[in-house]
Amino acid sequence: MKLYSTLDRKVVEIEPIKSGEISMYNCGPTVYSRMHVGNIRAYVSWDVLHRALLYLGYKVNRVMNFTDVGHMTEDEDFGEDKIERAASQTGKDPLDISNQYIKTVLEDFHNLNILSPSGDKVDPNWEVNQLHNYGWLRATSYVEQMIGKIKEMEAKGYTYETGLAVYFDITKIEDYTIFTGQNLDEKNIASREDVEVDPEKKNPADFVLWMKRAGKYANHLMHWESPWGDGFPGWHIECSAMGIEKLGEHFDIHTGGVDHISVHHPNERAQNIGACGHPVVKYWIHNEFIVDSDDGKLSKSKGGALTLPELISQGYDPLDLRYLFVSVNYRVQLRFSKEALDGARNARLKIFNKVLSLKESSNSHGNVLPEYRVRFEKALNDNLNMSEAFAILNDLLKSNNKSEDILATVYDFDRVLGFNLENIQKEEESLPLEVQSLLEERRKAREEKNFLESDRIRDLISEKGYKVLDTPQGQTIEKV
Numbered sequence: 285m286k287l288y289s290t291l292d293r294k295v296v297e298i299e300p301i302k303s304g305e306i307s308m309y310n311c312g313p314t315v316y317s318r319m320h321v322g323n324i325r326a327y328v329s330w331d332v333l334h335r336a337l338l339y340l341g342y343k344v345n346r347v348m349n350f351t352d353v354g355h356m357t358e359d360e361d362f363g364e365d366k367i368e369r370a371a372s373q374t375g376k377d378p379l380d381i382s383n384q385y386i387k388t389v390l391e392d393f394h395n396l397n398i399l400s401p402s403g404d405k406v407d408p409n410w411e412v413n414q415l416h417n418y419g420w421l422r423a424t425s426y427v428e429q430m431i432g433k434i435k436e437m438e439a440k441g442y443t444y445e446t447g448l449a450v451y452f453d454i455t456k457i458e459d460y461t462i463f464t465g466q467n468l469d470e471k472n473i474a475s476r477e478d479v480e481v482d483p484e485k486k487n488p489a490d491f492v493l494w495m496k497r498a499g500k501y502a503n504h505l506m507h508w509e510s511p512w513g514d515g516f517p518g519w520h521i522e523c524s525a526m527g528i529e530k531l532g533e534h535f536d537i538h539t540g541g542v543d544h545i546s547v548h549h550p551n552e553r554a555q556n557i558g559a560c561g562h563p564v565v566k567y568w569i570h571n572e573f574i575v576d577s578d579d580g581k582l583s584k585s586k587g588g589a590l591t592l593p594e595l596i597s598q599g600y601d602p603l604d605l606r607y608l609f610v611s612v613n614y615r616v617q618l619r620f621s622k623e624a625l626d627g628a629r630n631a632r633l634k635i636f637n638k639v640l641s642l643k644e645s646s647n648s649h650g651n652v653l654p655e656y657r658v659r660f661e662k663a664l665n666d667n668l669n670m671s672e673a674f675a676i677l678n679d680l681l682k683s684n685n686k687s688e689d690i691l692a693t694v695y696d697f698d699r700v701l702g703f704n705l706e707n708i709q710k711e712e713e714s715l716p717l718e719v720q721s722l723l724e725e726r727r728k729a730r731e732e733k734n735f736l737e738s739d740r741i742r743d744l745i746s747e748k749g750y751k752v753l754d755t756p757q758g759q760t761i762e763k764v
């Protein structure tokens with residue numbers, strides 16, 4: 285299989301360390317808020333990669349973390365811990381915050397047919413403390429391993445300690461800027477602010493391995509004993525420690541969004557070299573971003589950083605979003621808009637309706653059509669060329685083959701596409717636009733706790749022949 289390797293700066297043939305097997309680590313969500321469509325794009329991308337590898341006959345050994353400590357706002361060393369900030373804003377315990385949002389990851393994965401890292405269908409009722417059975421690693425459960433890794437780096441001379449923190453000395457890694465080619469002076473200028481906080485820091489771009497419970501963090505709620513005093517781990521060390529713990533000192537693929545190319549992944553790579561004496565990861569693979577209509581960062585105010593329940597309440601099916609993300613290559617930057625999502629919805633419904641009519645005209649089991657399978661495999665092998673994969677699917681659906689054989693082939697493709705096509709049922713046509721906008725107004729009214737208004741809108745919707753139900757995942761709507 286070929287994939288785009290960021291360090292090679294080109295599409296390369298993936299040569300697994302162990303023949304026929306792929307070991308893969310995915311940088312996982314920071315569980316301080318619900319995932320937005322950008323995060324979802326990342327996890328749909330790696331779901332497709334996982335499914336494609338299985339389809340192509342590889343054994344996949346995959347893990348993903350939940351970041352529940354140490355990830356600072358703006359990804360800076362001396363920002364605010366995102367989990368602790370959410371805890372103080374809501375008056376909750378940090379553990380309750382991360383548990384709450386881990387559950388929403390399960391719900392979203394379930395609704396989007398994203399498999400767990402272990403390759404299982406996700407049950408939203410899985411116990412949070414059992415998720416290690418499904419390939420999820422929670423950072424706060426691996427602090428001991430993180431301390432172990434920092435000790436190894438310290439013994440080999442890669443670290444130094446100040447009154448506030450233990451740092452990784454990036455000048456010890458000759459090719460530290462390998463990911464971006466940026467020169468170190470520019471990088472140092474970009475990270476100058478942290479030096480003002482800790483004057484003992486040697487280079488602005490050095491990064492924290494262990495933060496002491498001192499200074500700004502004297503009252504940090506999450507803290508552990510360590511050889512450098514009471515404190516908590518930096519963000520980057522969690523991925524190195526957990527990756528090596530679960531996948532060993534050499535593994536095949538490490539993924540993340542393109543935002544990780546400049547800081548998080550160079551730091552992880554530096555730590556790996558510091559602890560093990562060699563780079564651990566063979567291929568670094570990155571997904572492009574979902575951006576707002578003006579190519580900027582996703583933001584709520586511009587209507588971009590939406591969550592799955594928000595989209596459901598606007599009348600979309602989670603699989604509309606899945607279609608939007610599955611049908612393009614992970615390296616294509618996508619502009620998020622209602623129009624794009626409507627287009628995905630229409631394309632998805634066309635496929636679903638065709639599959640339903642094939643089901644009606646089939647009375648026996650068919651056989652997978654080899655010529656289509658070969659073409660589909662070729663598209664996957666070609667750096668996950670998903671637009672080609674969908675073109676093949678559409679050719680197949682239009683072909684004159686026996687309905688049974690077309691269906692058998694579509695179900696075979698669906699192992700990668702993940703629409704659960706064997707179990708779909710007839711859907712209502714799209715919601716009329718006016719009902720969609722009423723639903724959105726009602727969602728806002730409920731968010732503002734204006735229940736009089738939300739009841740008024742419910743009645744308007746009901747006059748148009750639809751019934752709104754309120755569920756823990758948000759509003760749902762059905763035709764009456």
Ligand code: AMP
Pocket residue numbers: 311312313314315321322323324325326351539540541542543544571572573574575582
């Ligand atoms: P976070 O929860 O911020 O740690 O992000 C989880 C994952 O989502 C990371 O792998 C990010 O690189 C990725 N990500 C964040 N924002 C976007 C976006 N707008 N588009 C695509 N991926 C994103």
Ligand code: ZN
Pocket residue numbers: 310311312523540548
């Ligand atoms: Zn990571």
